[in-house]
Amino acid sequence: MRRLLPGVGGEGTADLDDTGLVEAYRLPPGRSLRVDFVTALDGSVTVGGRSGGLGSPGDRRVFRTLRALADVVLVGHGTAAAEGYRPVDADPSVAGLRTVLDRPASAPVAVVSRRASLAPDGRLAVPSTLLVTCAAADPDRRAALAAAGVGVLVCGDDDVDLPAALDALAERGLEQVLCEGGPALLSAALAAGVVDELDLTLAPALVGSPDRLLAGALADVVRPRLVQLLEEDGVLFTRYAVDR
Numbered sequence: 186m187r188r189l190l191p192g193v194g195g196e197g198t199a200d201l202d203d204t205g206l207v208e209a210y211r212l213p214p215g216r217s218l219r220v221d222f223v224t225a226l227d228g229s230v231t232v233g234g235r236s237g238g239l240g241s242p243g244d245r246r247v248f249r250t251l252r253a254l255a256d257v258v259l260v261g262h263g264t265a266a267a268e269g270y271r272p273v274d275a276d277p278s279v280a281g282l283r284t285v286l287d288r289p290a291s292a293p294v295a296v297v298s299r300r301a302s303l304a305p306d307g308r309l310a311v312p313s314t315l316l317v318t319c320a321a322a323d324p325d326r327r328a329a330l331a332a333a334g335v336g337v338l339v340c341g342d343d344d345v346d347l348p349a350a351l352d353a354l355a356e357r358g359l360e361q362v363l364c365e366g367g368p369a370l371l372s373a374a375l376a377a378g379v380v381d382e383l384d385l386t387l388a389p390a391l392v393g394s395p396d397r398l399l400a401g402a403l404a405d406v407v408r409p410r411l412v413q414l415l416e417e418d419g420v421l422f423t424r425y426a427v428d429r
């Protein structure tokens with residue numbers, strides 16, 4: 186993987202090993218919400234209903250690096266279900282990189298679900314998982330998940346209040362949040378003005394999927410600023426800063 190921007194003399198074409206990639210994505214201490222997505226050139230985020238068809242070895246390395254650097258992985262229930270989410274340390278390469286970085290081998294997965302849809306007998310119904318829901322969610326579902334050990338965060342009355350949810354995560358020491366989507370959650374996070382960074386992988390593919398980066402039109406155009414661009418095998422790895 187090579188760095189195209191920012192280019193510093195001869196460094197511009199240097200191969201980034203795992204350590205270089207960690208440094209390329211490391212954040213300063215403090216609270217942040219960074220969003221990671223892979224899209225085709227036409228904005229499609231799925232092939233046949235899942236993101237895997239857009240993946241590449243470089244994208245998987247970036248995905249692992251971002252997970253290794255995160256305090257918590259935030260994901261919408263639609264994505265957790267479609268992609269068969271498991272706890273972070275189920276992937277030994279992420280756990281291994283986190284250990285190398287002197288971090289706990291795992292990070293919690295926080296599933297956002299207005300309806301508390303997480304299955305109480307599913308793979309994510311473990312004590313490391315957090316459910317981010319609201320008071321309107323079925324109390325029996327919430328109780329069943331709590332009984333399975335899931336940490337239930339009630340943030341908001343009729344819908345999930347994302348700023349309140351991020352405050353609740355920060356109160357637990359989970360300050361650096363990696364949001365892995367999907368489109369509904371990204372749209373809500375942009376509308377709530379809580380996104381600091383968008384890390385978009387652009388796969389050289391045209392798909393024409395109905396699943397796009399955003400679930401619908403935003404009330405205001407958001408104009409992220411490109412701060413970093415890496416490339417491998419024709420795949421572009423962007424880091425955009427989003428001004429709140």
Ligand SMILES: NC(=O)c1ccc[n+]([C@@H]2O[C@H](COP(=O)([O-])OP(=O)(O)OC[C@H]3O[C@@H](n4cnc5c(N)ncnc54)[C@H](OP(=O)(O)O)[C@@H]3O)[C@@H](O)[C@H]2O)c1
Binds near residue numbers: 223231344
């Ligand atoms: N290419 C990529 O990088 C990428 C990344 C992520 C996802 N995807 C794809 O995107 C698709 C899923 O899309 P999606 O829009 O359904 O995903 P999503 O945002 O993950 O899930 C939507 C569901 O999550 C909950 N949710 C999301 N935002 C919420 C909010 N602000 N407040 C309360 N609940 C919220 C709701 O669950 P309840 O209905 O339970 O209340 C909602 O129905 C999948 O096919 C996945 O493969 C692709």
